[in-house]
Amino acid sequence: MKKFVNDPADVLAEALIGIQAIHPELRIDTENRVILRAEPTRPGKVALVSGGGSGHEPMHGGFVGRGMLDAAAAGEVFTSPTPDQVLAATQAADSGAGVLHIVKNYTGDVLNFEMAAELAEAEGVRVASVVVADDVAVQDSTYTAGRRGVGTTVVLEKIVGALAEEGADLDAVAVLARRVADSGRSMGVALTSCTVPAAGRPTFELPEDEMEVGVGIHGEPGRSRVPLASAREVARMLVDPIVHDFGDPVGPAIVLLSGLGATPLIEQYLLYGEIAPLLADAGVDVQRVLVGDYITSLDMAGASLTVVKADDEMLRLWDAPVVTPGLRWGA
Amino acid sequence: MTGAVSTADLVTWIRAFRDAVQQHKEELTALDSAIGDADHGSNLARGMDAVVAKLDTVPASPAELFKTVGMTLVSSVGGASGPLYGTLFLRMGPALATEGTVDAAALGAALRAGVEGVVARGKAEPGDKTMIDALLPALNAWDAAGDDLAAAARAAADAAAAGRDATEPLVARKGRASYLGDRSAGHVDPGAASSTLLIEALAATVAA
Numbered sequence: 001m002k003k004f005v006n007d008p009a010d011v012l013a014e015a016l017i018g019i020q021a022i023h024p025e026l027r028i029d030t031e032n033r034v035i036l037r038a039e040p041t042r043p044g045k046v047a048l049v050s051g052g053g054s055g056h057e058p059m060h061g062g063f064v065g066r067g068m069l070d071a072a073a074a075g076e077v078f079t080s081p082t083p084d085q086v087l088a089a090t091q092a093a094d095s096g097a098g099v100l101h102i103v104k105n106y107t108g109d110v111l112n113f114e115m116a117a118e119l120a121e122a123e124g125v126r127v128a129s130v131v132v133a134d135d136v137a138v139q140d141s142t143y144t145a146g147r148r149g150v151g152t153t154v155v156l157e158k159i160v161g162a163l164a165e166e167g168a169d170l171d172a173v174a175v176l177a178r179r180v181a182d183s184g185r186s187m188g189v190a191l192t193s194c195t196v197p198a199a200g201r202p203t204f205e206l207p208e209d210e211m212e213v214g215v216g217i218h219g220e221p222g223r224s225r226v227p228l229a230s231a232r233e234v235a236r237m238l239v240d241p242i243v244h245d246f247g248d249p250v251g252p253a254i255v256l257l258s259g260l261g262a263t264p265l266i267e268q269y270l271l272y273g274e275i276a277p278l279l280a281d282a283g284v285d286v287q288r289v290l291v292g293d294y295i296t297s298l299d300m301a302g303a304s305l306t307v308v309k310a311d312d313e314m315l316r317l318w319d320a321p322v323v324t325p326g327l328r329w330g331a
Numbered sequence: 332m333t334g335a336v337s338t339a340d341l342v343t344w345i346r347a348f349r350d351a352v353q354q355h356k357e358e359l360t361a362l363d364s365a366i367g368d369a370d371h372g373s374n375l376a377r378g379m380d381a382v383v384a385k386l387d388t389v390p391a392s393p394a395e396l397f398k399t400v401g402m403t404l405v406s407s408v409g410g411a412s413g414p415l416y417g418t419l420f421l422r423m424g425p426a427l428a429t430e431g432t433v434d435a436a437a438l439g440a441a442l443r444a445g446v447e448g449v450v451a452r453g454k455a456e457p458g459d460k461t462m463i464d465a466l467l468p469a470l471n472a473w474d475a476a477g478d479d480l481a482a483a484a485r486a487a488a489d490a491a492a493a494g495r496d497a498t499e500p501l502v503a504r505k506g507r508a509s510y511l512g513d514r515s516a517g518h519v520d521p522g523a524a525s526s527t528l529l530i531e532a533l534a535a536t537v538a539a
Contacts, residue, residue: 053409076377078368079410107506108411111452115405115414138510145509196369199360203369216510218368223512 058326086116104149137214151306152184422448
């Protein structure tokens, strides 16, 4: 393992020290491993709290700031935060107007946020939750854990963060959050595995001439392993399942192509160049697009495509000012 | 002997479980690498170290002990295993008397309450390729073994191991392994493996 680490057990704690040094506009609760805005939540503003395992940076801590999240609880690498951490984030962020929990659909995240919401409500904090489950690589069924939450989370945090900033109440914020969650679909592909620092070696072996299709963001193997394909073919592997899953014509949309950590931007640009005409052919009217490392999987090489059907209100909120380490415009 | 255990004996069990998790940490993580996200061994080891650190003085009762174990796991592990193992112990406590020793029937009932808590929280069913596939057979074997504590625990540990091994061909329907679909078959479930260590540690403790 070649990584910038001291002791693998200290990776998260030491990364938080770095984040604090870079971002004086954020406040780090080092005991609870919570990243907050330095300014307390404005009275009357609904707070947005997310969190999850670390290793997906800039998500989630990098999306704390004006126009997006109020606090994020950082779990160990690929491990959801504990209920205590989420409770600490929830209590610190609440201004009295209530808190929206934004949860990615993984068993651990759902269980820990559920327990935290029960604890917060016992302390008198109103909590609503939205679960993002947008990964079309996973066949959905009431008998399984359901789809994973991936890129739609970032789009949701941006759009719903803007609505909360405008002063909407908790019910309205939660309704929009569920609408965005229902409007997004994602699909990922990996060229390599990744190395969890505490494990010290790649999570799985992937030969030079093969790739994993339908991966998530935790270095886990995907739905299938196929021979390494050209960017043109990969673009189709990403676009087709998403379009097929929407079924109905998509129309106006916000599109996110995120690198998974070890894929250079030049390859992401090239890949998006292949994706754009396929989306157009499939009736996706791309209104806004983000390409870059927004939701990563440590040092995995690969990419994840997200398409979110967007109406005028969602586009307006998307364009509203945002000032966070990971997304910044209009301010 | 028919037998009963004291709170100190149960602390010995918890310590033995910690030692087993430490000893098998790499193996649990390797199982999790195959069908999950490569952290089950290190997460559970971290949680059990935190638990053992709180047991320098023996708690006042078995109920106190299990509450401490459960709260500590929930607070220190994260992931799915934190709430699930935490719930197992948190539900065991109230099922036990607040003082005195614990016999086979009482410990079996407490384990059943714990496992029912895990089922309620995780919503897994038998055959979903989860820790339940080791724990439910263990409970049934325990109850069938009668009132000899060592015999009940031995039977439970053997049944847990058999249940663990039987997860290998299963296709996961819960947890992160479920994302692999059919590719999750051919691997033992890491949660079933660590649950077997838990029951095996109990069998070793009460046999000693």
